[in-house]
Amino acid sequence: MNSPLVKIVRRRKRRRLPTTMKMWPDITLLCKHMAGTFRRRARLIIAITLFVLLAIGFLLLPKDSEVLRALQLKHVPNKELRQDLKDLSGDIGEWGDFAGYNLVLVVGLWLGGRAFRSRYFQRLAVASMLCAIFAGAVANVFRFTVGRPRPRAIERDGVRDGIYGPQVRWNYNSFPSGHTATAFGSAIPLAVAMPPVGVPALIAAGGVCWARMYGNQHHPSDVAVAIWLAVLFGVPLGLAVRRTRHIRAGDGPDGPTEEEEEQLQDMEPTEGVLPVPVTSPSPLGAVVLSSGSELRS
Numbered sequence: 001m002n003s004p005l006v007k008i009v010r011r012r013k014r015r016r017l018p019t020t021m022k023m024w025p026d027i028t029l030l031c032k033h034m035a036g037t038f039r040r041r042a043r044l045i046i047a048i049t050l051f052v053l054l055a056i057g058f059l060l061l062p063k064d065s066e067v068l069r070a071l072q073l074k075h076v077p078n079k080e081l082r083q084d085l086k087d088l089s090g091d092i093g094e095w096g097d098f099a100g101y102n103l104v105l106v107v108g109l110w111l112g113g114r115a116f117r118s119r120y121f122q123r124l125a126v127a128s129m130l131c132a133i134f135a136g137a138v139a140n141v142f143r144f145t146v147g148r149p150r151p152r153a154i155e156r157d158g159v160r161d162g163i164y165g166p167q168v169r170w171n172y173n174s175f176p177s178g179h180t181a182t183a184f185g186s187a188i189p190l191a192v193a194m195p196p197v198g199v200p201a202l203i204a205a206g207g208v209c210w211a212r213m214y215g216n217q218h219h220p221s222d223v224a225v226a227i228w229l230a231v232l233f234g235v236p237l238g239l240a241v242r243r244t245r246h247i248r249a250g251d252g253p254d255g256p257t258e259e260e261e262e263q264l265q266d267m268e269p270t271e272g273v274l275p276v277p278v279t280s281p282s283p284l285g286a287v288v289l290s291s292g293s294e295l296r297s
Contacts, residue, residue, distance in 0.1 A: 023110075
């Protein structure tokens with residue numbers, strides 16, 4: 001029997017759930033959608049991935065040093081300008097890591113969803129976090145496995161560019177760029193699901209990408225592969241968020257709030273009793289009912 005006291009206790013218990021528990025249904029839902037996309041489009045995704053990697057390997061990899069010198073403005077004689085840009089790239093590089101950029105963006109989206117009572121915004125935050133984690137994890141696995149030296153190590157220490165196998169040393173963790181993978185990983189699902197929010201995030205991710213190359217931390221091919229990793233996970237997650245917007249009526253930015261959902265859960269009908277709508281009969285209805293009763297009598 002659902003007494004008023006039991007309803008109050010249940011409601012308090014639901015409100016005391018930690019944020020991670022409230023995010024868990026969205027995490028499982030988006031992961032299922034992404035896994036389904038990978039399963040249905042496996043051949044297409046593999047073919048596009050091979051094409052992109054081959055294009056980067058044949059077109060961009062041989063010209064890494066030339067493109068990097070052009071981006072670093074080595075041909076510009078103004079040393080003060082180059083030093084200012086180098087300082088700026090260092091600041092952006094420190095700010096654009098996972099804790100400084102991705103977590104701030106995800107927490108901001110989540111709090112915005114709480115403030116505007118939007119489950120859609122909260123799912124955007126979850127998709128952004130998942131894509132950053134997936135893309136960053138794959139990038140870090142390859143970074144420690146491939147062992148490509150950074151441009152700084154090539155320029156200062158005289159190390160030859162190449163693949164040296166599994167390495168723990170920081171100077172040999174260039175391919176691919178972890179900062180770029182996580183930055184674009186947070187931005188691409190937003191651009192797919194909600195472009196007004198995703199475009200500024202893409203601009204910020206592009207700034208992180210430029211800072212890593214200008215600071216002599218990564219080659220252009222490292223950044224290009226990292227962007228593709230973000231696209232690989234970000235597009236399915238962004239499409240999954242767009243699909244969840246129409247899972248049920250009223251779900252979306254203007255959908256039911258958490259308090260309304262709790263009230264709907266608390267409104268349980270009594271066993272064996274069906275709800276009957278009570279309305280005031282119209283004069284025409286009263287005449288019909290009276291005539292019907294006279295006929296039955």
